[in-house]
Amino acid sequence: MSEVQLRIHDLWKTFHPGLFESSVEVLRGLSLEVDKGEIFGFLGPNGAGKTTTIKAVTGLVIPDRGEISIADQPHDSMQAKRLIGFMAESPYLYTYLTGREYLRFSAELLEIESAEIDDRVESTLARVSMTDRADRKMRTFSKGMLQRIALGQALLGDPQLLILDEPMSGLDPVGRRDVRDIILEQKDRGVTVFFSSHIIPDVETVCDRVATVIAGSVRGIGAVRELIAREVESYEVTFTDLDPKSVTTPVASVHRGSDAAWVRVDAERRDTLIRELADRGARLVSLTPVQSSLEELLLRQYEEAAS
Amino acid sequence: MRAIRIIAVNTFREALRDRVLYLFLGFAILLMASSKIFGILTVGEQDKIIKDLGLAGIQFFLMLIAVMMSVILVSREIDSKTVYYLLAKPVRRWQFLLGKYAGLILVVLVNLVLMTVILVFFVWLYGGGFDPRLFLATGMIGVEMAVLIAFAVLFSVLTKPILGSVFTLAVFVVGHLSQDLWLLTRHLPGSLGRTLVSVLYYLVPNFERFNFKTEVVHQLPIPAAAIGLALVYGCFFTGLVLVLACVRFERRDLQ
Ligand SMILES: Nc1ncnc2c1ncn2[C@@H]1O[C@H](COP(=O)(O)OP(=O)(O)OP(=O)(O)O)[C@@H](O)[C@H]1O
Ligand SMILES: [Mg+2]
Numbered sequence: 001m002s003e004v005q006l007r008i009h010d011l012w013k014t015f016h017p018g019l020f021e022s023s024v025e026v027l028r029g030l031s032l033e034v035d036k037g038e039i040f041g042f043l044g045p046n047g048a049g050k051t052t053t054i055k056a057v058t059g060l061v062i063p064d065r066g067e068i069s070i071a072d073q074p075h076d077s078m079q080a081k082r083l084i085g086f087m088a089e090s091p092y093l094y095t096y097l098t099g100r101e102y103l104r105f106s107a108e109l110l111e112i113e114s115a116e117i118d119d120r121v122e123s124t125l126a127r128v129s130m131t132d133r134a135d136r137k138m139r140t141f142s143k144g145m146l147q148r149i150a151l152g153q154a155l156l157g158d159p160q161l162l163i164l165d166e167p168m169s170g171l172d173p174v175g176r177r178d179v180r181d182i183i184l185e186q187k188d189r190g191v192t193v194f195f196s197s198h199i200i201p202d203v204e205t206v207c208d209r210v211a212t213v214i215a216g217s218v219r220g221i222g223a224v225r226e227l228i229a230r231e232v233e234s235y236e237v238t239f240t241d242l243d244p245k246s247v248t249t250p251v252a253s254v255h256r257g258s259d260a261a262w263v264r265v266d267a268e269r270r271d272t273l274i275r276e277l278a279d280r281g282a283r284l285v286s287l288t289p290v291q292s293s294l295e296e297l298l299l300r301q302y303e304e305a306a307s
Numbered sequence: 308m309r310a311i312r313i314i315a316v317n318t319f320r321e322a323l324r325d326r327v328l329y330l331f332l333g334f335a336i337l338l339m340a341s342s343k344i345f346g347i348l349t350v351g352e353q354d355k356i357i358k359d360l361g362l363a364g365i366q367f368f369l370m371l372i373a374v375m376m377s378v379i380l381v382s383r384e385i386d387s388k389t390v391y392y393l394l395a396k397p398v399r400r401w402q403f404l405l406g407k408y409a410g411l412i413l414v415v416l417v418n419l420v421l422m423t424v425i426l427v428f429f430v431w432l433y434g435g436g437f438d439p440r441l442f443l444a445t446g447m448i449g450v451e452m453a454v455l456i457a458f459a460v461l462f463s464v465l466t467k468p469i470l471g472s473v474f475t476l477a478v479f480v481v482g483h484l485s486q487d488l489w490l491l492t493r494h495l496p497g498s499l500g501r502t503l504v505s506v507l508y509y510l511v512p513n514f515e516r517f518n519f520k521t522e523v524v525h526q527l528p529i530p531a532a533a534i535g536l537a538l539v540y541g542c543f544f545t546g547l548v549l550v551l552a553c554v555r556f557e558r559r560d561l562q
Contacts, residue, residue: 153392
């Protein structure tokens with residue numbers, strides 16, 4: 001049994017924007033658990049409630065109902081907050097401070113010993129490749145530079161749980177790779193990483209498990225491979241000794257090689273096709289599930305949700 | 308305490324890097340420097356006029372600094388979402404507000420000391436001698452500002468920045484007029500206006516209690532009890548308003 005680092009149970013939230021505007025039900029019974037030491041991806045279309053969930057976990061939004069615990073502590077306790085490193089959707093930083101000043105300020109709030117602050121700030125600056133730009137006012141920073149400082153303040157306190165809201169958005173390819181490396185490196189140190197993202201290749205390569213959120217509740221959850229495998233849509237069937245054109249089961253993309261033929265069949269017609277092939281004396285060579293990529297899976301889920 | 312101190316220091320640093328502060332401070336000094344001219348133009352005792360004008364100027368510009376800086380520094384932190392990163396750290400919401408409050412008090416205190424020293428200097432320069440009671444008068448202006456900033460923090464938590472400064476200014480104006488209005492309407496028969504004035508009188512602190520300008524300028528005696536009462540009154544209102552602000556902020560969604 002692995003330990004649970006973050007537990008979100010039955011979270012509900014409705015926003016009431018104003019007197020004359022209708023209220024928005026954003027979270028509807030969202031539940032999920034993130035195990036200690038895993039990298040957990042949080043996916044979902046725009047407006048699904050990812051940021052709202054993350055803000056509930058970090059105590060910025062107060063849910064109407066539901067429980068959140070971090071390492072078995074209530075999420076709004078100081079013990080829980082000491083375990084978190086958080087980076088928001090956009091880098092909201094003080095423009096009047098320099099990067100270094102901001103990290104020093106963060107280090108003080110994170111209760112880092114004053115003797116240690118200098119070292120910690122310098123190594124964090126190096127980690128996010130901002131050492132040589134750290135003494136400029138952040139007013140003059142580009143979005144990517146701000147993002148790096150924001151990531152720096154999240155890493156600064158040696159958190160056990162890193163919560164990142166779209167950490168790769170707005171970064172150049174090098175920046176994206178850096179963030180990916182940092183996430184993997186944190187995992188090696190035993191840190192649990194919980195992050196939302198729209199960049200699917202990154203999610204696919206980095207995450208141990210993902211959850212998809214649609215309209216405020218979790219739609220699917222599991223290992224990336226598992227999620228995709230669960231959604232096998234069709235099979236590629238290779239056989240010999242039968243003209244593929246004569247097959248009566250509806251199939252798609254019929255091809256004929258020098259001796260074997262292959263066709264693609266929908267998952268629910270797989271057994272019918274195999275029976276027909278057997279009945280008509282064809283020899284089955286192979287049966288391969290066609291795995292949809294995560295992207296296709298998401299596209300389908302999102303579109304289903306939209307209709 | 309630690310978190311409050313760190314946030315207070317950062318708030319102070321933010322204020323020091325804001326041009327608005329120097330603008331107001333500059334105007335205040337300019338006014339005191341030019342009070343000599345008003346003194347010449349007016350019949351009467353010059354040093355009294357310098358003191359009178361100087362104290363009024365300090366009160367006015369300090370009020371502007373208190374209102375503007377409070378609303379800017381608290382609302383900006385919430386509006387620009389920099390507060391997200393604070394509150395995700397081991398910092399409680401009330402610690403954030405008290406840290407902001409303490410930082411603002413520091414800003415006003417530094418300005419107060421600076422302005423007072425300059426006023427004392429000008430009074431001495433223009434031949435009025437050294438009058439230590441000026442410190443008492445400006446000190447009480449400081450207490451008044453402590454109450455006003457608490458209101459500004461409350462309004463920053465409750466409303467949008469511009470509305471927040473309007474409400475805080477309104478508290479300042481009403482707080483100075485309510486006693487006069489109340490006295491005035493007391494002689495009138497019962498009416499809606501009278502009820503309204505009494506409601507305001509009890510709701511908004513009576514800022515005239517902190518006003519010792521006349522006594523200081525005209526060298527009248529000041530009973531110690533009046534000072535003590537004003538201090539207690541100021542602490543009571545500050546505490547009450549800050550508690551309200553913290554309670555409101557505790558359950559607010561940040562967006
Ligand atoms: N303060 C608010 N008042 C009203 N509605 C809000 C508020 N905050 C968020 N919402 C609504 O809640 C929904 C979810 O928003 P949220 O930011 O959590 O989405 P998201 O999954 O992070 O989307 P994205 O991928 O675009 O970042 C949206 O429909 C949004 O309009
Ligand atoms: Mg979002």
